[in-house]
Amino acid sequence: MEALIAIAIGTLTASGIYLMLRQRTFPVIIGLTLLSYAVNVFIFAAGRIVPGLPAIISPDAVGYTDPLPQALVLTAIVISFGMTAVIVLMALGSWLESGHDKVDMDDDKDEQEARA
Amino acid sequence: MMSHWIIAPVVLPAIIAPLIVLMMRNDLTLQRIVGLTSTLALAAIAAALLISTSHNPPEIYLLGNWPAPFGIVLMLDRLSAMMLMLTALLAIAVQLYVISTNWDAKGRHFHALFLFQMMGINGAFLTGDAFNLFVFFEVLLIASYGLMIHGAGKDRLRAGVQYIAFNLIASTLFLFALATIYAVTGTLNMADIAVKVAALPEGDAGLIRVAAILMLSVFAIKGALVPLQFWLPGTYANAPGPVAALFAIMTKVGAYAILRTATLIFPPETAAIGTMVADLMLPAALVTLAIGSIGILGATTLPRLAAFAGIASMGTIFIAFSAFTPQATAAALYYMMHSTLAAAAIFLIADLVTDRRGNGTLTAQPRIAQQGLIAALFFANAIALAGMPPLSGFIGKLLVMDALRDNLALIWTVILVSSFFMVLGFARAGSVLFWKSHATGEPADPHHSAQPLAYVAIGGLLAGLVGLTVFAGPIMGWLEVTATALHAPDAYIAANQLPALATEGN
Numbered sequence: 001m002e003a004l005i006a007i008a009i010g011t012l013t014a015s016g017i018y019l020m021l022r023q024r025t026f027p028v029i030i031g032l033t034l035l036s037y038a039v040n041v042f043i044f045a046a047g048r049i050v051p052g053l054p055a056i057i058s059p060d061a062v063g064y065t066d067p068l069p070q071a072l073v074l075t076a077i078v079i080s081f082g083m084t085a086v087i088v089l090m091a092l093g094s095w096l097e098s099g100h101d102k103v104d105m106d107d108d109k110d111e112q113e114a115r116a
Numbered sequence: 117m118m119s120h121w122i123i124a125p126v127v128l129p130a131i132i133a134p135l136i137v138l139m140m141r142n143d144l145t146l147q148r149i150v151g152l153t154s155t156l157a158l159a160a161i162a163a164a165l166l167i168s169t170s171h172n173p174p175e176i177y178l179l180g181n182w183p184a185p186f187g188i189v190l191m192l193d194r195l196s197a198m199m200l201m202l203t204a205l206l207a208i209a210v211q212l213y214v215i216s217t218n219w220d221a222k223g224r225h226f227h228a229l230f231l232f233q234m235m236g237i238n239g240a241f242l243t244g245d246a247f248n249l250f251v252f253f254e255v256l257l258i259a260s261y262g263l264m265i266h267g268a269g270k271d272r273l274r275a276g277v278q279y280i281a282f283n284l285i286a287s288t289l290f291l292f293a294l295a296t297i298y299a300v301t302g303t304l305n306m307a308d309i310a311v312k313v314a315a316l317p318e319g320d321a322g323l324i325r326v327a328a329i330l331m332l333s334v335f336a337i338k339g340a341l342v343p344l345q346f347w348l349p350g351t352y353a354n355a356p357g358p359v360a361a362l363f364a365i366m367t368k369v370g371a372y373a374i375l376r377t378a379t380l381i382f383p384p385e386t387a388a389i390g391t392m393v394a395d396l397m398l399p400a401a402l403v404t405l406a407i408g409s410i411g412i413l414g415a416t417t418l419p420r421l422a423a424f425a426g427i428a429s430m431g432t433i434f435i436a437f438s439a440f441t442p443q444a445t446a447a448a449l450y451y452m453m454h455s456t457l458a459a460a461a462i463f464l465i466a467d468l469v470t471d472r473r474g475n476g477t478l479t480a481q482p483r484i485a486q487q488g489l490i491a492a493l494f495f496a497n498a499i500a501l502a503g504m505p506p507l508s509g510f511i512g513k514l515l516v517m518d519a520l521r522d523n524l525a526l527i528w529t530v531i532l533v534s535s536f537f538m539v540l541g542f543a544r545a546g547s548v549l550f551w552k553s554h555a556t557g558e559p560a561d562p563h564h565s566a567q568p569l570a571y572v573a574i575g576g577l578l579a580g581l582v583g584l585t586v587f588a589g590p591i592m593g594w595l596e597v598t599a600t601a602l603h604a605p606d607a608y609i610a611a612n613q614l615p616a617l618a619t620e621g622n
Contacts (some may be wrong), residue, residue, distance in 0.1 A: 020281070020285070029281075035285070035288045036284075046295035047298070069298065075251065079254050080284075083258070083287070086280060090276050090280055093268070094276070098270045103281070
């Protein structure tokens with residue numbers, strides 16, 4: 001199972017980085033989302049992978065899984081969700097203002113120099 | 117005994133900012149009064165904490181009274197208190213400027229976002245827990261996104277998208293680093309991590325080195341260390357002037373976090389880490405300084421020039437950090453105080469000029485209102501930033517160079533040559549902006565309102581530089597004790613009252 005999870009994290013990260021290097025905001029945002037999925041699974045794996053054991057103390061438990069990474073993942077999910085919402089809004093705003101959704105700013109700079 | 121004042125710099129803005137959004141959203145005057153009063157209160161609290169920590173060992177604040185390392189802790193030591201004080205002073209100047217120039221009327225919720233930003237910055241300086249540091253980073257970032265696009269506009273929004281994307285990547289890296297550290301040490305309390313890393317079995321050395329590099333890269337992104345500085349010029353040059361001035365402390369949050377983790381968790385004495393951090397940081401810092409100074413010389417607009425001045429100052433700070441001696445760290449901290457105030461002042465001056473001219477381009481254009489006064493402020497500020505006598509930039513660079521005599525040929529050459537470039541760059545900018553304008557005909561807008569408070573804000577920042585110069589002796593004395601405590605963090609770790617390693621099992 002470790003190998004499976006490692007491959008999953010690796011694939012998500014690689015796809016995320018590839019998409020992040022694209023020119024348009026939409027793939028970049030999807031890439032960021034994939035990357036945050038990868039890190040969420042990674043944090044989960046940081047507490048060691050133990051299947052079928054409870055995280056909360058109970059009298060008849062034979063062992064426990066580490067509950068802290070679950071709390072960390074929850075925090076990370078909430079934060080990355082909020083941040084994704086913010087960047088989607090910003091991307092929409094900049095698309096509406098400038099008429100295209102390219103990420104780089106070079107053409108703008110050329111315009112500024114032409115105006116000056 | 118636990119002093120509840122330690123958490124006040126986080127709780128106060130956390131309470132006031134929502135109140136501003138909920139109850140004063142339509143009353144700008146009330147927002148200004150409450151916002152400024154809160155910042156003044158933060159400064160008073162920071163001053164009290166600063167005085168208390170000067171006489172006492174590092175103090176711990178247990179959130180929810182859970183003992184370390186199980187609960188989240190806040191730690192107040194001399195460095196944290198100093199950074200809190202610096203933040204509060206900078207915030208007062210920025211807020212006065214914003215109120216005077218009506219920047220807060222160009223969009224909604226400026227004062228609420230400003231206080232949330234203060235909450236995040238103060239929290240990042242105070243926390244003693246690595247994951248909590250991540251959370252406070254996110255708090256200060258999300259407030260900074262709002263502030264960065266304050267007033268909107270096409271360029272600002274597009275620069276904002278880049279800024280957010282860059283920081284989301286940084287946050288993801290931070291999480292990877294934290295998860296790796298947790299996987300190796302099983303703890304997130306910074307003092308506890310320090311103890312565990314020092315006693316790490318040899319087989320885990322590779323993993324912790326990866327975690328260290330990931331973590332330091334995250335902070336290097338925040339601190340604009342080459343090759344992770346690309347986001348800074350575009351962001352700062354397109355952000356509203358006063359917001360960019362407030363962001364002068366954000367790069368220092370990165371520097372603070374590097375200093376804290378590099379001295380506490382990953383010191384060169386640790387077998388697993390060794391001199392790895394210093395070996396990577398020194399070349400990067402030298403290139404940062406070089407790029408910053410060349411950027412000053414080549415900048416086409418005044419805000420970009422200010423942004424590169426910020427990068428150059430980060431270079432100098434990181435050069436001093438990379439020596440890992442108390443003397444160099446003390447010099448770096450002195451330079452950090454100086455460069456925060458000086459960089460903020462240049463952004464405010466750039467905003468004054470941009471506002472009066474209608475653009476920030478460095479070309480000869482007609483005279484602006486209050487040109488003489490602005491030119492004088494720019495001149496004084498340029499002297500400070502370039503590191504010329506008599507202001508604190510000179511003393512700061514002298515201290516840094518004095519602390520780095522071991523590597524004389526390389527470091528001194530880079531610092532001195534880059535200073536020369538900066539002098540040239542500022543001289544070029546100043547003469548184009550303020551002298552050539554006399555040749556281009558009538559003033560564009562001679563009746564621009566005087567905005568006295570804006571000059572008070574900039575004057576206050578420059579007065580801070582004069583204060584740093586005049587009281588350099590006592591300040592350096594205080595900083596040397598601070599730096600010595602940073603490099604021997606026994607008291608910091610002891611304050612956490614961690615359970616003994618042996619009894620923990622595992």
